[in-house]
Every structure is written in structure tokens, then in C-alpha cells.
Amino acid sequence: MTHREKIDFIRQKAFACGAKVFDSEPLSKHTTVRVGGKCDLMILTPDSETAARLYFACKDISLYSMILGNGSNCLFSDGGFRGAVIVSTCEKSGITVNGNTVSAPSGAMLINVCKVAQEAGLGGMEFAYGIPGTVGGAVYMNAGAYGGEIKNIVKSVRAMNSSGKVTAFTADELELGYRCSRFESTDEVILSAEFELTPADPKIILEKMEELMARRKSRQPLEYPSFGSAFKRPEGTYAGLVIEQSGLKGAVQGGAMISEKHANFIINLGNATAEDITTLIARAQAEVKRATGYSLEPEVRLIPESRE
Ligand SMILES: Cc1cc2nc3c(=O)[nH]c(=O)nc-3n(C[C@H](O)[C@H](O)[C@H](O)COP(=O)(O)OP(=O)(O)OC[C@H]3O[C@@H](n4cnc5c(N)ncnc54)[C@H](O)[C@@H]3O)c2cc1C
Numbered sequence: 001m002t003h004r005e006k007i008d009f010i011r012q013k014a015f016a017c018g019a020k021v022f023d024s025e026p027l028s029k030h031t032t033v034r035v036g037g038k039c040d041l042m043i044l045t046p047d048s049e050t051a052a053r054l055y056f057a058c059k060d061i062s063l064y065s066m067i068l069g070n071g072s073n074c075l076f077s078d079g080g081f082r083g084a085v086i087v088s089t090c091e092k093s094g095i096t097v098n099g100n101t102v103s104a105p106s107g108a109m110l111i112n113v114c115k116v117a118q119e120a121g122l123g124g125m126e127f128a129y130g131i132p133g134t135v136g137g138a139v140y141m142n143a144g145a146y147g148g149e150i151k152n153i154v155k156s157v158r159a160m161n162s163s164g165k166v167t168a169f170t171a172d173e174l175e176l177g178y179r180c181s182r183f184e185s186t187d188e189v190i191l192s193a194e195f196e197l198t199p200a201d202p203k204i205i206l207e208k209m210e211e212l213m214a215r216r217k218s219r220q221p222l223e224y225p226s227f228g229s230a231f232k233r234p235e236g237t238y239a240g241l242v243i244e245q246s247g248l249k250g251a252v253q254g255g256a257m258i259s260e261k262h263a264n265f266i267i268n269l270g271n272a273t274a275e276d277i278t279t280l281i282a283r284a285q286a287e288v289k290r291a292t293g294y295s296l297e298p299e300v301r302l303i304p305e306s307r308e
Contacts, residue, residue: 003082006063007040010084013057020044027080030087031071032132034225035274037080044087048106048136051088052160052189058084059162064307067189069137070109073227078274079305088136097122100197101155106136106190110143113195118209123200124153129209130216136190140183142176146212151176155196159188166191179232179299221259224267230281231264231296239296240264243284246291253280278302
């Protein structure tokens, strides 16, 4: 099959599954940093099972593909993506509460899961309220903030492998570490997650959520597109601090800038390219190493245009 034939084959399959399909879709429309060229095929699926099946259908015919959540931790290149990007953020419903457990499909936004938990009087998830990702992306990254992380609240995760087998993994089997999980290496697609929370007064939970959101707004440049923290926290210090100490706050490259408000945020001033951002990432790594000795590892996932 030629590349074009593979794309046509998956487009037909996606239509048949009730997915929405777009050709040559700009990835800048599907990432929070608003950067990225066009992908050959963008598939918006009605649910995560469909997303997983289409993803593995691409694999079966060797078509480059990936699952995208809310695109809040991904940087696509200016060349885009030579294959199919499959999104499952379409799951607005499906968040349920049973006792102290909240279950959500992988395409649900974390913020909506937090709201449901709060209304049900279940605390422990307040830290996640301002993280603009999906449940799938948050599990994949073991997202965390303000002393909390997915690892502390996740009870189990259902995921599909390339044979179509669905497994419910317990928290221990997820290999959750600092911004990482088993899913980085297993090529499984996350379908849903269960969170074990603690009964608490909904008013107190709401207050905590709002307080953490206010803290974010005061310290992070949320008025500009970004992907949150550009770098992981180096052992013994903070990425923002060493970037600032290296004199890089406010450094500009084309349409991208190292935020003056929070030096671990690279913001899009309006017309940033992926190249502007990767240049700033490389510059920060080199200058921080030279000035402080610390090595910075990107937290953002840099997505290649094609499979190497
Ligand atoms: C303003 C801002 C603030 C942020 N603050 C925080 C913060 O406080 N803490 C924090 O940890 N992060 C933060 N982030 C980063 C980001 O929101 C998190 O990493 C989030 O968990 C990513 O979710 P997503 O759905 O956007 O994932 P995406 O960026 O879409 O994807 C991330 C990775 O997960 C994979 N993936 C997504 N869904 C699935 C699935 N169903 N199955 C398998 N793989 C999947 C993708 O292939 C990709 O490799 C912030 C980002 C922004 C823009």
C-alpha cells in the first residue's frame, strides 16, 4: 500500500466507526501552545475504544499514528505529522461516581472529573483542577501539582493492547514515576481510569480548588498559549529557578518567549513556530548547563514529523 492508500483506508474505517475525519488538519488547532503543522489525517473519535481500535488499525498497516488527548503536553513540528492523529477528547459524558470511586473515560477532561468529584463530596483530586489535560494524558504523564499527583489517587486503569485485549491494571502495575508511566514504553491505549478519593465537605473541596487555581493564575502566564512546564524539575532545584539564574527570563526567539512571569513556561506570543520553541529549549538547556551545571530534560513531548 502507498502512504495515500493507507490514509484512504483508515479514513474509510474511521467514517464507518462514526468518527469525524479531517484531511490536512493544522495541529496548531489541537495543541494548547497553538503550534504545529498539518497532519495528513485527524480523527476525532466518539469514545476511547474506537480511538484505540483505529490506532491499532494504523499500526497493522504500518501507518504512523498517535493518540492525542488535549494536546497540552505535545509539541508537533512545523512540518506536521505524516500519518493519522487520533483524538479522544470527545467524551463529555461517562464520568461516574460509585462510593468513594470516580471513574472516567480517557477522553474526559481532568477538570470535569474534578468538578464531578467535588459535587459528590470526594476530595483528594483538587491538585488536578487546573491541569488542562484529559484523563488519558494525565495518566500517561502521571500529571501532578501542588504536592499531589495521579499516582496518589489512581485505583486502576483499563488499557487496550495491539491484540485488542483490554486489561485493568492496578495502581502498582502502572509504573507511575515523575511525569512517566508504563504507557511510554508499552504502546497500549488508555481507555479509562478509576480514582479512589476521600469523603470531604464539597464546600471545602471547592475552596481548595479555587485557591489552587488562583495561585496558578498569579504565578503562571495563562494569558498566553503554552504547554505548561517546558522542563522536568531537576534533582534538588527548580527548572524555572535555574533558567532565571541563567539570565534567560524574557528571552525571545521569533514568536516564542521564555516567560517573564514563570521562567519554566515557553509562551507563544502569537506567531511562534515549533522551530522558535525548540531553539529556545536548546538554548535554555545549553545556558543552564554552562551557568549552573544542571541538565534540563524537556517535560513536553516533542513529536517527530515522521517515524524515524
Ligand atoms: C497552562 C498549563 C498548565 C499545566 N500545568 C500542569 C501541571 O500543573 N502539572 C502537570 O503535570 N502538567 C501540567 N501541564 C501539562 C499537561 O496539561 C499535562 O501533562 C496533561 O496531563 C497532558 O494531558 P493531555 O490530554 O493534554 O495529553 P497530550 O498532550 O494530548 O498527550 C500527552 C501524551 O499522552 C499520550 N496519551 C494521551 N492520551 C492517551 C491515551 N488515551 N492512551 C495512551 N496515550 C495517551 C499522548 O500520546 C502523548 O504522548 C500544563 C499544561 C498547560 C498548558
